[in-house]
Amino acid sequence: MQTLIYFIIGIVFGITMFKSEAASWFRIYEMFQFQSFHMYGIIGSALVFGVIIIQLIKRFQLKSIFGEPIIIADKEKSFKRYAYGGVIFGLGWALSGACPGPMFTLLGAGFFPILVVIFFAVLGTWSYGRLQNRLPH
C-alpha cells in the first residue's frame, strides 16, 4: 500500500517535470539566459506554496497520514560545502540540462542518451564519497 503511494507520487512528479518542461534542456538554457519567466515562475510559485505548507505543518504540528509527527530536519550549518558543491552542481546542470529528478523522467520519455548522464551522475556521487574526507566542508 505504502509502495503504491510512493509510486503514484513519483508518477505525478514525473508528469509534472515533463509537462511543465522543467525537464527540457532548452528551458534550463533559457533560464540562464534570463529570456523567459517560465522557470522562475515554476520555482517561485512552488516556493510560495512550499513555504506556506511547511509553516502550517510546523504551526499546527500536523501529523502524517500514518499518525506520526512530521519532522522536517534542519540542514547542517556550514558555508563551504554548499557554495563549492552548489557551483559544481550548477556547472553540470547548465551543461546536461538535467537535474537528478528530471534525468529519470527523460529516460521514461525515451531519450536514451540520458543514460550517459545518469551513469556519470552515479559515478560523480561515488567520487564525492571517495573524496569526502579530503574536501573542505
Add this chain to the structure above:
Amino acid sequence: MNWIFEPWPWYIGGPMIAFVLMALLFVGKSFGMSSNLRTICAICGAGKSTSFFNYDWKSQRWNLIVVLGAVVGGWLGSHLLSNTTAVTISEKTITKLQGLGIQSAGNSYLPEELFAMEALQNPLVLLSLALGGFLVGFGARYAGGCTSGHAISGLSNLQLVSLYAVIGFFVGGLLMNHFLLPYFL
C-alpha cells in the same frame, strides 16, 4: 481538459511541485531526488570500501520507488499526455541557440544535437553528457542536495544554507551557460 495535453504553464507546474513536496511530507518522507544516486552506489556495493555508502540502503527504498514513478511519469507525459513535445522557448533564445549550431531549438523537447541516438557518435557530445552528469552527481552530494532538496525543500523550510547552495547553482550555471557551453556545442 484539453489543457492537460498542452505544455503546462508555470502556474500549474510550480504548485504541482509544491503538491509533491506536501504529499511526501504527509507520508512521513521528504522531497530530495539526488539521494537516490547515493543509494544506487550503496546498492552496487560501494559501502564495502567507502563508509559514505555504508548504510542500510533499504531504508531509502521508498525514494527509489518515487524515482521509478518519475520514469513512468515521463513516459505518460510524453507518450499519452502530449499533443506536441516541442518546447516553445523565446525567439531570442532560439536565435542564440541556432547561432551556436543547435538547429532543433524551438522544434523539439531536447536538442537533437545532444540527445538523439546518432549524436552519441560525436565524441564531444559524449564528453558533454558525461561531464555534465558527473558534475551534477558530484556537486549534488557535496552540497548535500540538488534542485529538489535545496531549491524546493530547503528554501521552503527557510534554510539559509539552502540559499547558499541555490546561489551556487546559479553561479555555476551562469558560468557554464555564458562562458563555457559554447565550447561544448
